[in-house]
Amino acid sequence: MASLVKGIFDKGPKVKGTLVLMQKNVLDINELTGAQSAGGIFGGAIGAITDIAGSLLDAATAFLGNSVALKLISATSTDASGKGKVGKETFLKGIITSLPTLGDKQSAFNISFEWDSSMGIPGAFYIKNYMQNEFFLVSLTIEDIPNQGTISFVCNSWIYNAKKYKTDRIFFANNTYLPSATPAPLVYYRQEELKTLRGDGTGERKEWERIYDYDVYNDLGEPDKKATLARPILGGSSTLPYPRRGRTGRKPTRKDPKSESRSDIVYLPRDESFGHVKSSDFLVYILKSASQNIIPQLRSVVTLQLNNPEFNTFEDVRSLYDGGIKLPTDILSEISPIPLFKELFRSDGESALKFPPPKVIQVDHSAWMTDEEFAREMIAGVNPHIIKKLSEFPPKSKLDSQLYGDNTSKITKENLEPNMDEVTVEQAIQNNRLYILDHHDPLFPYLRKINATDTKAYATRTILFLQNNGTLKPLAIELSRPHPQGDSFGPVSNVYTPASEGVEASIWLLAKAFVIVNDSCYHQLVSHWLNTHAVVEPFIIATNRHLSVVHPIHKLLLPHYRDTMNINALARNVLVNAEGIIESTFLWGGYALEMSAVVYRDWVFTEQGLPNDLIKRGVAVEDPASPHGVRLLIEDYPYASDGLEIWAAIKSWVDEYVNFYYNSDAAIAQDSELQAFWKELVEVGHGDLKSATWWFKMQTRAELIEACTILIWIASALHAAVNFGQYPYGGYILNRPTKSRRFMPEIGSPEYDELAKNYEKAYLRTITPKNDTLTDLTIIEVLSRHASDEQYLGERIEGDIWTSDSQPKEAYKRFGKKLAEIEQKLTQRNNDETLRNRYGPVNMPYTLLYPSSEEGLTFRGIPNSISI
Incomplete structure (x- = not known):
């Protein structure tokens, strides 16, 4: 040990280092989105930016004094209690302006520690922030440690005023240890930091805290606002089990003491918040989202457009990408003073709500309607891991027959075999050529409740055939509804098969739409x-x-x-x-x-x-x-x-x-x-x-x-x-509707006649408005x-x-x-x-699992984490 630390002593009692940090970002996504909820998107955004800008000015000048202090902790030398020795408090020095490794908005500072031969090798450090405003600590690097060279401390953490913390903030060097291999002087610090992160499970969590704890999903509803906003608690029961979410400790609602009251900003451990750059990017798109969502609701933009709240033709839908929706001048005049909106709208209102063309129609506007594309998206679309091999025929249900009757599929061999290239159902099952997209069991118990609203839906089963060319061909779609006399009577089911002409082709297109609506929700x-x-x-x-x-x-x-x-x-x-x-x-x-x-x-x-x-x-x-x-x-x-x-x-x-x-x-x-x-x-x-x-x-x-x-x-x-x-x-x-609003039209009904005359209008009245x-x-x-x-x-x-x-x-x-x-x-x-x-009929190569990507809407790239 003596030989290891001798070099430090010989060089003198000073150890030099570089500390990198970022000041609080003016575009803090959590504060700004909270302000939007509290005071409206426009006034809230301006107010939040003004407040944050003021605090940022304070932070920018605070580093001139003794505002941030650090103390090194030894990994090799202990005090009388067996804990690693703690060095003297030292403060940041002048800012370094020419460090080439600095990232966006980062600042580097010199720091010197008093550290003599008795202290050993640093393995951790304490840091205190004496300013009122928090900053983001990126890293600390200590140089020229004998037999060690450089010691790096990766921090990536928000540091608030020291009075906010019950225990001192500590960071460890980038060494990696199993618990049993932890250097003895650091064992106490390792254990204490974990205790801090666990907290005591009580109280409402505060913004600056870093406590990780569990709770059930009891914060989705707002029963105090109105009864229809009450929601069942998810988690904590076998009836409605659920993974746990992060605990916030907010007060219970008045009307349901088991439900948690909601607030504009949801607590999460401070270091789990978005980084600086993402805050800015995400904010822009959230504002765009609000401009395209809130404005139509508040100002009835859609109604103002020729008093027409519905799409009437497929071309109307495509106009969202080709021309966009014009905004009335009164709305533009309200938006234009806000700097953050200037890049989102043209001053004359042209194409103000124009969307980028989705990739599925960039090459061909109608290829999405083909059976091949309908089937291909089950293995190369956005929900590609639900399709299963059909191992028994007819398909059966796992639903309780006493509650829901016999839910065995009504699809017959006669429905399938005419389109199976002279292969029988038995042969196809034996040769692994029949597959099913089954959206029956999860949906059926809820169908009666769902259909009591303004939406109308079916439980669905879709059977597909693997062709010799490797593509899948849909053979039949079963649409099932609850029996009029009660669930225990089992479903009322109809089976539809492919058709390419006349009203039958339109019926088949609608049948596929009901399947996709279920798939979109699932x-x-x-x-x-x-x-x-x-x-x-x-x-x-x-x-x-x-x-x-x-x-x-x-x-x-x-x-x-x-x-x-x-x-x-x-x-x-x-x-x-x-x-x-x-x-x-x-x-x-x-x-x-x-x-x-x-x-x-x-x-x-x-x-x-x-x-x-x-x-x-x-x-x-x-x-x-x-x-x-x-x-x-x-x-x-x-x-x-x-x-x-x-x-x-x-x-x-x-x-x-x-x-x-x-x-x-x-x-x-x-x-x-x-x-x-x-x-x-x-x-x-x-x-x-x-x-x-x-x-x-x-x-x-x-x-x-x-x-x-x-x-x-x-x-x-x-x-x-x-x-x-x-x-x-x-x-x-x-291509992927999210709602169905009408049942399949019956022969002789006005809806059936409408379908025969104008299938586009009938389709649009059925799907998402x-x-x-x-x-x-x-x-x-x-x-x-x-x-x-x-x-x-x-x-x-x-x-x-x-x-x-x-x-x-x-x-x-x-x-x-x-x-x-x-x-x-x-x-x-x-x-x-x-x-x-x-690539399919839409000529859309499957790139979703390409590892790399650029910024934006790229249809590729695998981020490390669930970051959006």
Whole structure:
């Protein structure tokens, strides 16, 4: 020890360092969106910007004095109590203006520490902010440490005034330790920091706090405002189980003490908020969203347009992209003084609400109507992992027959075989050529309630045939409604088959629309919200409560948590709340999240990994001879074939990483932090499913590798696959409607006559109406965009200093190189014209699982995390 620290003493008592920080951003998304809710979008935005600008001026001048102080903590030398020695407090010095590595809006400062030979090697530091305003601490670098060289501290954390904290803010060097290998002087500090992050489970959380805790979804409704805004609590019961969300501690509502009152700003641990650059980008698109959503509602723009609240022709829909919607001059005069709106509108109002053309109609306006494209989007669209192999005929239901009667499908062989190229149903099942898109069981129990509103829907089953050319052909669609005499009588079902001429072709087009409406709802509420956003949040909470920042698994998973709690909080405030965007514009309406809770009963973590998911759905079989251990039964399955490449790369990287830090299975069982993390994740975070036998026991390296691979897959590639195609496919509402408003017309009815005379008008009166379409397009355009500061798979925000261990860093570089090679491979696949499902009739190559992307609406790119 003496020889190790001798160099420091010989060089003198001073250790020099560089601290990098960012001052509070003038465009803080959380404050500004809260102000919008509180005071209206226009006045709120101006008021918030004025307040923030004033505080920013204070912060800019504060660094002239002794405003920020640091104390180093030794990793090698202890005090009398056995804790690492703490050095003397020292303050920042002058700002460095020419540091080439500084990022956007970052400032660097010199700092010198008194540090003599008795103090050892620094392993952590305390920091205090004596200013009134917070700042974002990026990093600290200490140079010329003998036998150590440079010590880096990756911070990436908001620092508030020291009086706001009950315990001092501490940061650790970028070394990585299992709990048992932690240097003795740092053990106390490691444990105390985790205690701070766990909190005590009481009180309402404050903006500056960093406490991670759990709660049920009891903040979606507003029963105190009106009875129709009450919503059931999701989570905490077997009836409506749900993953846990972050606890805020807000007061209960007056009318329902079990429900939490809502507020304009939702607490989340401070470091989970959007970064500076994303705040600016996201704000612009939110403002655009508001301009296209709120203005039509407040000023009745649609009504002012020739007093016509409906689309009458498909060309009317396409005009949203070709010409846009003109805004009246009185609205323009109200908007024009606001600087943030100037770039969103033309001063004359032309094309003020013009949307970008969705990719699905960029080449051909009508190819979306073909049966081939309808089927192709089940394996290469925005919801490509629902289709299953049909293993029994007719398809059966898992619904309780005593409650819902016999829900066995009414589809017959006679419906199917005329379009099966002389193949029988038995032969097709035996040869893996029949598939089904089944949206019957999740929807049927709620149909009577849904159809009592202004929406009208069916439970649907769609059977498809795998043709010799590798494409899927729809054979029949079954539409089912509850029996007039009661649910226990079973459904009333009708079966529709393909037609290409006359009114029968229009009927078939409507039948496909009912299927897609169900698929759109299931996609948004289950595939997207539940199975990515909601299920990952408990992992984030458990990780921060039990895995120290120096734990190798914390470092592995950290990039895959970025911004997720923030976007989830925003979603609970405006998207999935009572009468929010989703309830207002999607068929499931006020039952949307409740229905997703029913689906969550059957969620299985171990089946979320791609290979197991493919096998479960019967679209692949185990095959040790195949490169990925499975063989696809639909060989040209873009989502699956591309996804398997990404899955294998992730698993290879995780395997290298885990085996570097754990040299035996015993080390897994002996890791106290890992065991506490997994126990709480299962028993609390996903506690409603804790009795399931499929949970990993977390006793082996293989279990840890598989669990981390599944989690990273969900947060990166799965979310990318179901998110960034939303506008490219669904931005054309004809292709992916979100509502159905009329039942299938019966022969002899006025609706049937209308369908025969003008199928476009009848179709448009059946699907999503104009106002909801404008809202849908606005929101999914925002959700389908990449921010300018996005971090993609294989990238880390900390650059090359996220760990001091060279082998994991080299493995990560190989991971990044492998992803680049995969992208080239996927590009080659899209150039292979024999793979018809790669581009389809719409000539839209499948690029959603290309790892890289640029900023914007690109239809490609896999971010590390569920960041939007």
